[in-house]
Structures are given as C-alpha cells and as structure tokens.
Amino acid sequence: MFKNSIGRFLGLQPPRLPLEAGALPIQSIDAPKLLSFALGRGAGVGLSASVAAGDEVDAGQVLATDEVGRVLPSPYRATVATLSTSVNTRGGRPGQCVVLQPENTSPAKVFEVLDPESADVEALAGRVREAGLLSAALRPAPLLEVLRPTGDADQETLIVMVMDREPGVSATLALVKERGAQVVPAAKLLGRLAGAKRILLAVSEASLELVRHPAEAAGIELLTLPLEYPETLDPLVVQRAGADPSTPVIMLEAALAALDAVREGLIPSTKVLTLIGMDGEPLANYRVPLGMRLKEVLDHAGITPGDRDKVIAGGPMRGYAQFSLDGVIDTGTEALTLVAAGSMVDWSTDPCVNCGRCIEACPTHLQVQLIGRYAEFELFDRTVELEIDECIECGLCAAVCTVNRPLLQLIRLAKRELEDAQ
Ligand code: SF4
Ligand code: SF4
Incomplete structure (x- = not known):
C-alpha cells in the first residue's frame, strides 16, 4: 500500500494517497544520558x-x-x-x-491532581500552561493558544484527531489501541478548555470501533474520515465537519498529555512516533523520550543510513529532510521516514511550464505555480497577496509537478522569510 504512496509522491498517481489501516504496538525506548x-x-x-x-x-x-x-x-x-x-x-x-x-526518567507527579470534570476552567487552563503543553502539530505551538486563538472567546467547535494524518504513519492508531478508554475524557477536557459547545472525534474505520460507545454515551460526535491523504489535514477536516474555519483541530496525543497533566499531575516526557523504513513500510511505533536525538532513535532500531540516504523528520508528505541527525524529537515529530538514495525526487530548477497540475492538486485552491515563482525570486511579499498563509503544506503540488519543481520547499522558505520579517 505504502509503495503506492511513494509512487504518488513521485507524481505517478491521482492526487489521493492511502493511509495506514493498521498499527504496530508501541515499544518504549529508554532515555539516553542527555x-x-x-x-x-x-x-x-x-x-x-x-x-x-x-x-x-x-x-x-x-x-x-x-x-x-x-x-x-x-x-x-x-x-x-x-x-x-x-x-x-x-x-x-x-x-x-x-x-x-x-537523574531518572520515570514519570514524576509534579502537580496536585485536578478533576477534569469539576475543576474550575481557569485552574485547568493554569495547569495546561504550567505543564508547558504544546500541540502535537507539524509545528507545535502552546496548546492553550491553539485552543483559544482569540484569547478568552469560546470556540463553537473543537475537533480531536483520533487517527493519523499521513501515509505510513500509525502512531495515533497505536495510541488509541493502548489508551482508548481515555480518549473521551481527554476530548471533554479540551472541550472545556476551549469552551466548545460541540466536540467531534475525527476517526478512521479502525479507530471508530475503539471509541464509538463512550463517545456516543458522552454526546460527542464522531466524524469518520476516509483513509485518504490529504483528507486528514485541518482545513479539510473542518470543512467536512461543517465547522467554522477557525475551529481548532488537536491531535489525540496532545489531548492525552493535557489529561495526564490534569488528572495525574504529570509533565509530558515522551512522543509516540512511527519509524518508516527505506521500502516505505512502517517498521515500528516507538514511545521516544522528548529531547532524544534522531541518531539515537535510529541506533536503537539498528539502522545506520548511508551517506546519500535521507532521514525525514515527519511523514513522507510533510516531513523535513534532515542534514544532520543531531536534531531532537519533539511533540511534533510524528514519524521518522527513511528514504533510500536514488528513490528521492530529483528536484529541478527548471522553469514552470504552466501545466496547471499543481493548481488542480491543491486542496486549498492556491495559485501554486505563481507562489513558487515569487518565492524562487525572493519576492516573498507577493506571495502574501496569493494567500500563502492558506497553504496547509500537504506537499501534493510538489508531488505532481511536471518538472519536479521543489514547490513545498519554496513555500516553506517564503513562509519562514515572511515570519522572520515580522
Ligand atoms: S500549495 Fe500548499 S496546500 Fe496547496 S498543494 Fe501545495 S503544499 Fe498543498
Ligand atoms: S505543476 Fe509545476 S510546471 Fe505545472 S504549473 Fe505547477 S509549478 Fe508549473
């Protein structure tokens, strides 16, 4: 199945990618010295x-x-x-x-325990803040600020992702299998923090059965998503839910971390991620100490990438190729993806031929070819007029480009330059 995804990544197949339907159990990795x-x-x-x-x-x-x-x-x-x-x-x-x-890395209870259902919302928010909780997103941000992007105003709707987003990644499904009973309490807690009247669990067929009964009993809606990328990315999930575009979408692991901080007094110290091998098949789901170097995770798995092999922090569509294995695992590292030398796309500096494939593939209907050109010539301000902020970094444009222009990299470059200029 995943080889099809790679084929799609190379631009060989129609613009929908199959997602994982099964998950390997989670294995814990011991913390290194530093x-x-x-x-x-x-x-x-x-x-x-x-x-x-x-x-x-x-x-x-x-x-x-x-x-x-x-x-x-x-x-x-x-x-x-x-x-x-x-x-x-x-x-x-x-x-x-x-x-x-x-000194030791056993989970330490550091806060007084709170009842997520009866504690004052301000006390719950204070706990999330003092535990330093981040969203488990592509680029993590303070969880409370994601739940309440406009400050104190309540959200109408909150969505918790109880499935994985990218091909080959099954960390969330593995987590649901392990902690299914805590999914609903975690979603209810986030719902209270966001002030949301409507809470949805975004599920796949595989995770649906693990959470259906408790969710229905708690009045939480279930939103079954197709096992297809990019249907799992925030704007498309929100659209499918018929919710306001500003609706927060939170990964299950961040919701469970909030529950642990409130109900157990714990600070999150691990990240569950999928290791995807050179042939595109998931090799393992690991519970990795936050702050562990990528190299140490690969050493644990007995993998030494060759000189020209690539290690991608993240999944195959949205992850970032690494120039060094000294980077560390954080709450946004949902996968480590290995790509063998020779099977990477040869990105090209050839000019755009205006074929329009990137525009057809873009789920947010952006003028991608123009954004790419402006970014290439460092006209970053012009990309703002083309609503670069609406780009969800799905990578589909780059995957279909006729001449292999590195569109996602150009978009990220423009976003970073615009951010740095603020
Ligand atoms: S422009 Fe952004 S949202 Fe559109 S296809 Fe490319 S990466 Fe995806
Ligand atoms: S797919 Fe590539 S070549 Fe075609 S319009 Fe988009 S950027 Fe240009």
Whole structure:
C-alpha cells in the first residue's frame, strides 16, 4: 500500500494517497544520558532560559520562560548539562536549547491532581500552561493558544484527531489501541478548555470501533474520515465537519498529555512516533523520550543510513529532510521516514511550464505555480497577496509537478522569510 504512496509522491498517481489501516504496538525506548529541549515555542515564540549549566533542577521546575508567562518545565529531576544551540528539524535557523542530564526518567507527579470534570476552567487552563503543553502539530505551538486563538472567546467547535494524518504513519492508531478508554475524557477536557459547545472525534474505520460507545454515551460526535491523504489535514477536516474555519483541530496525543497533566499531575516526557523504513513500510511505533536525538532513535532500531540516504523528520508528505541527525524529537515529530538514495525526487530548477497540475492538486485552491515563482525570486511579499498563509503544506503540488519543481520547499522558505520579517 505504502509503495503506492511513494509512487504518488513521485507524481505517478491521482492526487489521493492511502493511509495506514493498521498499527504496530508501541515499544518504549529508554532515555539516553542527555536530552535536549528547544526554547522555540512555534511561530515567532521563543523562551529565555532561567537556568544555567550546572544547576540542579527538580521535576516541574521552570527551565525557560517569557514575558507573558509561557514556560518550559523540566519533566525530570536533573542536572543542567549545558545551554546549547540545537539543530532545527524543520529547516529553520538553529535555536537555543537546554540540555538535561536526568537523574531518572520515570514519570514524576509534579502537580496536585485536578478533576477534569469539576475543576474550575481557569485552574485547568493554569495547569495546561504550567505543564508547558504544546500541540502535537507539524509545528507545535502552546496548546492553550491553539485552543483559544482569540484569547478568552469560546470556540463553537473543537475537533480531536483520533487517527493519523499521513501515509505510513500509525502512531495515533497505536495510541488509541493502548489508551482508548481515555480518549473521551481527554476530548471533554479540551472541550472545556476551549469552551466548545460541540466536540467531534475525527476517526478512521479502525479507530471508530475503539471509541464509538463512550463517545456516543458522552454526546460527542464522531466524524469518520476516509483513509485518504490529504483528507486528514485541518482545513479539510473542518470543512467536512461543517465547522467554522477557525475551529481548532488537536491531535489525540496532545489531548492525552493535557489529561495526564490534569488528572495525574504529570509533565509530558515522551512522543509516540512511527519509524518508516527505506521500502516505505512502517517498521515500528516507538514511545521516544522528548529531547532524544534522531541518531539515537535510529541506533536503537539498528539502522545506520548511508551517506546519500535521507532521514525525514515527519511523514513522507510533510516531513523535513534532515542534514544532520543531531536534531531532537519533539511533540511534533510524528514519524521518522527513511528514504533510500536514488528513490528521492530529483528536484529541478527548471522553469514552470504552466501545466496547471499543481493548481488542480491543491486542496486549498492556491495559485501554486505563481507562489513558487515569487518565492524562487525572493519576492516573498507577493506571495502574501496569493494567500500563502492558506497553504496547509500537504506537499501534493510538489508531488505532481511536471518538472519536479521543489514547490513545498519554496513555500516553506517564503513562509519562514515572511515570519522572520515580522
Ligand atoms: S500549495 Fe500548499 S496546500 Fe496547496 S498543494 Fe501545495 S503544499 Fe498543498
Ligand atoms: S505543476 Fe509545476 S510546471 Fe505545472 S504549473 Fe505547477 S509549478 Fe508549473
């Protein structure tokens, strides 16, 4: 099945890709001696370190903060080994990180337990904030800010993704199989935090049966999505739900992390991800300590990529090819995808031939060929008029381009330059 996806990625098949219908069980990976935590918190948000090399920190102690009170708490009792610069796994500029040497990495209860159903919403919001929770998105951002993008105003609708988004990735399905009973309580908690009147679980046929009864009993709607990429990306999910375009769509793992912070007093310390092998088949679902280097995950799996093989942080459609394996796992790393030398697309600098395939493939109906040209010639401001912000980075335009123009890379370059210019 997944080889078809690669074929599609190479532009050989019609613009819909099959998603995984099954999932390998989750295996836990032990933490290495050092773990790195980036201080970047999503678009334009960075924290400043509040610890120094050599400091002893307790679990829950704030490692970094900003002027509006966003925090990065330590998941462990640890020694701060160093403050360093970390590789940006999303192609951005390197950023600061705190490197910890944990004393031990068993989950530590650091907060007082709250009842997610009866606790005051402000207390719940405070907990999400003090646990430093991030969305488990392509580019993670503070969870509370994603749930309430306009500040205090309630959301009409909230959607929790109880399925995976990209071909070959099955981490969320594996998580539902493991923690199915906690899906509804987690969704209800996020619903309270967002002030949402309507809560939906976006499910596949495989995850539907695992959550159907508790969801129906709790009055939570089920939205069954086809096992086809890009139907799982936010704007298309929201459209299918008939909801307002600003509706937050939250991955299940972030919802469970919020539940754990509230009900168990825990700070999230792991990420469940799928390792996708060179032949496109899922090799494993791993529970990986946050802050572990990509190289260490591959070493655990017994994989040493060759010089010209590629390692992609993320899934095959939206992931970022890595120039170094020193980048670390964060809450947005839903997969590690290996691509053998020779099977990567040869991106070309050939000019656009105006075939229109990218426009036909684009789920958000953008003038992709023009955006690509403006980005190529560094006319980034012109891409704003073409609504580059509406691009959901699905990668389909690049996959179908007749002359293999690196459209997704150009779009990301333009977005980053526009963000940096703000
Ligand atoms: S422009 Fe963006 S949304 Fe449209 S196909 Fe390309 S990556 Fe997808
Ligand atoms: S698919 Fe490629 S060649 Fe065709 S219009 Fe789009 S950018 Fe141009």
